[in-house]
Every structure is written in C-alpha cells, then in structure tokens.
Amino acid sequence: MLKKNVENKYWVKNFLYLFFFLIIIWLALTSTFQWEELIVGILISFLLALFLNKNYLKLGFPPLSIKRIAVSIVYFIVLFFEIIKANFDVAYRVIHPKMPIKPGIVVIKTGLKQDIAKMILANSITLTPGTFTLDIIEDKLLIHWINVKTEGLEEATKIIGERFEKYLKVIFA
Amino acid sequence: MELFGMIITGIGTIFLLIGNLGILRLPDVYNRIQAGTKCTTLGAFLTIIGVGIIQPAWFWKCLLIALFVLVTNPISSHAIARGSHKSGVPMCDRSVVDKSKEFEEYKATKATIKIVAFKEKK
Numbered sequence: 001m002l003k004k005n006v007e008n009k010y011w012v013k014n015f016l017y018l019f020f021f022l023i024i025i026w027l028a029l030t031s032t033f034q035w036e037e038l039i040v041g042i043l044i045s046f047l048l049a050l051f052l053n054k055n056y057l058k059l060g061f062p063p064l065s066i067k068r069i070a071v072s073i074v075y076f077i078v079l080f081f082e083i084i085k086a087n088f089d090v091a092y093r094v095i096h097p098k099m100p101i102k103p104g105i106v107v108i109k110t111g112l113k114q115d116i117a118k119m120i121l122a123n124s125i126t127l128t129p130g131t132f133t134l135d136i137i138e139d140k141l142l143i144h145w146i147n148v149k150t151e152g153l154e155e156a157t158k159i160i161g162e163r164f165e166k167y168l169k170v171i172f173a
Numbered sequence: 174m175e176l177f178g179m180i181i182t183g184i185g186t187i188f189l190l191i192g193n194l195g196i197l198r199l200p201d202v203y204n205r206i207q208a209g210t211k212c213t214t215l216g217a218f219l220t221i222i223g224v225g226i227i228q229p230a231w232f233w234k235c236l237l238i239a240l241f242v243l244v245t246n247p248i249s250s251h252a253i254a255r256g257s258h259k260s261g262v263p264m265c266d267r268s269v270v271d272k273s274k275e276f277e278e279y280k281a282t283k284a285t286i287k288i289v290a291f292k293e294k295k
Contacts, residue, residue, distance in 0.1 A: 028233040083215060087188060090211040094195035103204055103264065105271045107279075126247035127214060130207055133251055134258050135276065138283055142276045144203045144254065 014056060017069075018049040068171050075167040082128040082163070089130055093146065104148040105134065108141050108157040110165065117172040124164045131160055178226030185219030188212045200265035202257045210250040217242050 022045035030037050093101055112118050122133040122141060130146030143160060150156055195208025218239045225235030264271060 025237075029237070031230070031233060083218075086211050087215040090195065090208055091188065091191045094191055094198060094208055094212075099198065101199070101204060103201070105264070107276050122251070123244075123247040126210065126251055127243075130211070132207065132210065132247070132254060134254050137276070137280045140276065140279055144207070146204060146207050 011053065013065075015049055015053045018053055018056070019045055022048055071167055071170045075164070075171065078163070078167065079124055079127065082124075086128045086130065090146070093130070101146050102148050103144065103146055104151075105142060105144050106148065106151060106156045107153055108143055108161050109153060110139055110141060110157075110161055112139075112165065112168060112172065114172055117168050121161065121164055121168055125160060174229070175227050178223045180223075181226060182220050182223030185216045185221075185223060188216035188219065192216055202262050203254060203264065206250050206254050210246055214243065214246050217246075 023041060026041035026045060027033075030041065093099060110118060110121060112121060118136055122136060125141070125143065126132040131143050133141055134144055135142040141161075143156075145156075145160070149159060189212065192208055192212025195212060196205050199205050199208055221235050221239040221242070225232040225239075
C-alpha cells in the first residue's frame with residue numbers, strides 16, 4: 001500500500017523527466033530540427049515515457065530529481081577518469097618485461113541496499129584499475145585484484161569501493 | 174578536426190593492441206580477463222568516438238554505440254570470470270591471496286539464516 005502511494009506521488013514528475021530525457025536522445029540521434037521529425041519524436045517519447053514510467057520505480061530506481069541527475073553526471077565523469085587510469089595501469093603491467101602483477105582474490109563490503117545500486121557498483125569496479133567483481137552475496141563482494149595492496153576487508157573496501165560508493169549513496173539515498 | 178579524430182582512433186587502436194598482447198602474456202584466466210576488459214573498453218570507446226569526430230554527422234550515434242559498449246563490457250567479463258571461478262579454474266602460482274573460502278563460509282551462514290527464518294515462518 002505504501003509503495004503504491006510513493007509511486008503515485010512521483011508519477012507526474014518522473015514522467016516529465018523521462019519525457020525530456022527521451023526527447024534529448026531523439027534530438028541527438030536525428031540531429032535535425034524539421035517539424036515533421038520533431039512531432040514524431042515527441043509522440044514516440046510520450047508513448048515510451050508512458051510505458052517506461054510504469055516499470056521504472058518497480059526496478060528499484062529512486063524518483064528522478066535535479067540533484068540526482070547532477071550527481072549522476074559527476075559520477076560518470078569520475079568513472080571515466082577512473083577507466084582511463086585503469087587502462088594505463090593495466091597497459092603498463094602488460095608491457096613491462098617483468099610483468100609486475102600480484103593477483104589475488106579479496107572480499108569487500110558495501111553499504112548499499114538496493115540491488116540495482118549494487119549492480120552499478122559491481123560494474124563500476126569491473127571497469128576500474130585492475131579489479132573485477134566475481135560474485136555478490138548480500139553486502140559482500142568477491143573481487144579479483146591484479147595488484148593486491150592489502151588483504152584486510154576494511155582497507156580493501158576503502159581502496160576499491162569508497163570512491164564510487166560516496167556518489168552512489170547520494171543517488172540512491 | 175579530421176586529424177584530431179585520426180589521432181584518437183590511433184590511440185584506441187594502440188590500446189586494443191596492448192589488450193591483445195596482455196591476453197597472450199598474462200598467466201591465468203582471471204588476469205587475461207583483466208587485460209581483455211580494461212584495454213578493450215577504452216580501445217573500442219576511443220576508436221568509435223574517433224570515427225564520430227572524423228565524420229561529425231555520425232557523432233551522436235557513435236557516442237550511443239560507445240556507451241552501449243561501455244555498459245555491456247563489464248557484464249560479459251563478469252559472466253566469464255564467475256563461470257570459471259565456479260567451475261574451479263585454478264589461479265596462477267604468483268597469486269598472493271585467495272579469500273574465496275571465507276566468502277563461501279559467509280554465503281553458507283547467510284543461507285542457514287534464511288532456511289531457519291523460512292522454517293520459523295512455517
């Protein structure tokens with residue numbers, strides 16, 4: 001019952017956000033401003049937003065807001081720089097004649113609750129310096145690390161998970 | 174603009190080359206997956222974006238394709254890694270630490286808690 005109330009409360013706002021988001025994607029893809037194209041785009045965005053909005057909150061995403069979108073954009077920029085760093089790091093380890101690798105499997109902890117947030121965290125970890133996620137159970141992640149710095153749970157969490165979690169916690173608060 | 178795009182595509186190609194080199198050089202499955210995901214992610218991303226910069230009409234479409242690559246790449250590598258871990262592929266000799274046993278124990282405790290809760294409900 002409570003969940004239904006929340007869904008109804010955010011329905012219109014969420015619908016508008018989705019609608020504008022879809023129109024922006026449409027404009028980017030067609031990259032024209034002819035009125036026929038615009039009308040078709042608005043129609044399709046309207047229908048898609050209508051369908052998507054129904055399942056949006058069920059998936060576990062929080063209702064959209066300006067603050068969440070801004071933090072998401074910051075998160076993507078941070079993630080992109082981490083990806084570039086990851087690539088240089090792994091490329092260095094591959095090219096170096098002695099291959100300075102120290103592989104191992106460690107466990108880290110996460111404070112995130114929603115499944116979808118955990119999935120985003122796991123995928124971000126997979127994209128960044130020499131780490132990828134093998135498995136998730138409840139609040140612990142099994143991680144393969146190409147250059148193990150610490151074996152302890154807390155320290156590993158601080159090095160691997162913290163930099164993404166602080167953004168994800170704001171987004172999924 | 175065309176030169177800039179070519180430079181970016183070239184850098185992307187170099188990363189793809191390094192990724193392939195890594196798959197050949199590194200010792201075991203997990204490390205090879207590291208090279209396979211890391212270098213191909215940025216390699217494919219830069220190559221596609223570079224094409225978009227050379228041909229500005231395609232830029233947004235290229236950006237969308239690159240984002241899809243970025244989203245799907247970790248999922249596939251995670252699937253391969255998890256599969257090989259579950260079927261017991263050994264790690265190489267140079268490995269330092271393996272906490273997967275601890276993790277299995279944690280999983281077992283969680284499972285028993287769930288079973289107890291289920292029985293109590295009944």
